[in-house]
Amino acid sequence: MAQAARILKTKVGIIGGGPAGLMLSHLLSKSGIENIVIEMRDHETISNTHRAGILEAQAVSMLTDSGVEGRVLTHGDEHAGIDLRFNGESHPLDFRELVDATVTLYAQNEVFVDLAAARARDNGDVRFNCEVTEILDVETSTPKFRFTDAEGTLFEVHADVIVGADGSRSFARRQMPDSVKQDFKVTYPFAWFGILTEAPKSSPELIYANSPHGFALISQRSETVQRMYFQCDPNENVDDWSEDRIWSELNQRVAGPDGFELKTGPIFDKTVLGFRSFVRQPLSHGRMFLIGDAGHTVPPTGAKGLNLAFADVKVLFEALDSFFSTGSGKLLGGYSDLALKRVWKAQNFSYWMTSMLHTPVDADPFMAQRALGELETVTSSRYGQQYLAESYTGWPHS
Ligand SMILES: Cc1cc2nc3c(=O)[nH]c(=O)nc-3n(C[C@H](O)[C@H](O)[C@H](O)COP(=O)(O)OP(=O)(O)OC[C@H]3O[C@@H](n4cnc5c(N)ncnc54)[C@H](O)[C@@H]3O)c2cc1C
Numbered sequence: 001m002a003q004a005a006r007i008l009k010t011k012v013g014i015i016g017g018g019p020a021g022l023m024l025s026h027l028l029s030k031s032g033i034e035n036i037v038i039e040m041r042d043h044e045t046i047s048n049t050h051r052a053g054i055l056e057a058q059a060v061s062m063l064t065d066s067g068v069e070g071r072v073l074t075h076g077d078e079h080a081g082i083d084l085r086f087n088g089e090s091h092p093l094d095f096r097e098l099v100d101a102t103v104t105l106y107a108q109n110e111v112f113v114d115l116a117a118a119r120a121r122d123n124g125d126v127r128f129n130c131e132v133t134e135i136l137d138v139e140t141s142t143p144k145f146r147f148t149d150a151e152g153t154l155f156e157v158h159a160d161v162i163v164g165a166d167g168s169r170s171f172a173r174r175q176m177p178d179s180v181k182q183d184f185k186v187t188y189p190f191a192w193f194g195i196l197t198e199a200p201k202s203s204p205e206l207i208y209a210n211s212p213h214g215f216a217l218i219s220q221r222s223e224t225v226q227r228m229y230f231q232c233d234p235n236e237n238v239d240d241w242s243e244d245r246i247w248s249e250l251n252q253r254v255a256g257p258d259g260f261e262l263k264t265g266p267i268f269d270k271t272v273l274g275f276r277s278f279v280r281q282p283l284s285h286g287r288m289f290l291i292g293d294a295g296h297t298v299p300p301t302g303a304k305g306l307n308l309a310f311a312d313v314k315v316l317f318e319a320l321d322s323f324f325s326t327g328s329g330k331l332l333g334g335y336s337d338l339a340l341k342r343v344w345k346a347q348n349f350s351y352w353m354t355s356m357l358h359t360p361v362d363a364d365p366f367m368a369q370r371a372l373g374e375l376e377t378v379t380s381s382r383y384g385q386q387y388l389a390e391s392y393t394g395w396p397h398s
Pocket of ligand 1: 015016017018019020021038039040041046050051052053054055108130131132133165166167168169170171194273291292293294300302303304305306307308309
């Protein structure tokens with residue numbers, strides 16, 4: 001006989017305890033809106049998964065203004081620019097001077113640790129090691145989902161609203177019927193080979209390098225740990241890359257007449273990161289709403305993924321707050337259209353940065369030269385620099 005599910009009642013049932021799900025849960029609880037977060041991985045695994053690292057000022061404010069632990073201010077590293085490097089020459093862009101804005105380097109796993117600590121501090125209901133396997137009745141006013149906990153007990157969450165915050169392979173997204181959904185996607189013929197190394201900073205600012213050998217990004221994590229990436233084949237095997245081979249590949253991509261060289265050290269993490277641009281439209285169906293990577297993914301070149309997830313949270317939180325305080329579903333009904341406006345701006349920016357900075361291995365020589373012409377245009381024009389600076393540091397939240 002099938003196991004009877006234990007019923008849990010709440011206002012908002014959130015699937016996924018990544019940054020998007022936890023941030024939404026935190027804001028809802030602050031407004032007195034009961035919610036529950038179901039996360040399939042354990043706390044330690046997520047805390048040790050290295051992903052995003054660049055926060056727009058608005059994402060930082062969402063953390064600090066809402067009372068999440070202020071470590072982002074004490075441990076985050078504020079950056080006022082980037083360096084675009086091509087033809088072996090550096091072209092610094094000063095964001096503060098161009099658009100009076102900065103970004104903060106603060107690793108996504110630290111954001112997760114802070115948000116999870118805030119939920120625990122405020123007695124939030126966040127359940128790790130629990131996988132949602134069924135979603136029911138989203139077209140009614142009592143949507144539900146089922147999950148099984150680590151002991152094998154089956155639960156059924158009855159909510160007023162369900163939120164899919166379950167990342168790029170979203171289970172929630174897959175439950176939307178074909179008749180209501182439209183997917184937009186681009187796959188790229190390259191990926192990023194990412195490393196973490198125990199080494200001093202090679203440069204005070206992030207370096208985005210276009211070279212005949214391919215793209216490289218030199219970024220920082222702290223005074224002693226650095227994050228670097230180089231463009232590679234999507235099927236690259238990290239075990240084929242010795243430390244010497246990695247350093248020589250990275251160095252040839254940033255080399256130039258100025259003699260610039262990377263500061264090296266032991267490499268303790270190697271990953272290949274696939275590239276995809278993806279948008280699901282609409283970002284809602286019935287009483288189910290998608291936020292963050294569940295609804296859209298961007299290639300990491302523009303550093304927009306986590307920031308976009310937080311921007312969705314802001315729009316959806318305000319709509320839910322209005323729904324539960326006034327009973328009006330007007331803002332909820334407008335969530336998808338409003339969030340998608342920013343999503344498409346970020347998709348455009350991420351695609352633009354990616355195509356300008358990367359040269360596919362079999363690229364037409366004309367296209368490689370054209371990309372250099374574009375970099376020259378952007379860096380030699382104040383308007384070009386301002387466009388990049390404004391998009392990189394983030395447009396105002398809706
Ligand atoms: C290497 C790398 C570098 C990046 N760099 C940047 C950057 O510099 N700046 C930036 O803004 N973005 C960056 N991103 C993107 C950023 O990491 C994502 O956009 C961000 O994680 C989105 O947050 P999320 O909460 O929507 O999704 P996730 O962080 O993916 O969280 C979703 C959660 O849902 C859980 N889940 C999934 N299915 C279920 C289920 N059925 N039941 C229960 N739980 C479930 C997952 O375990 C996961 O914890 C990067 C990504 C990668 C991979």
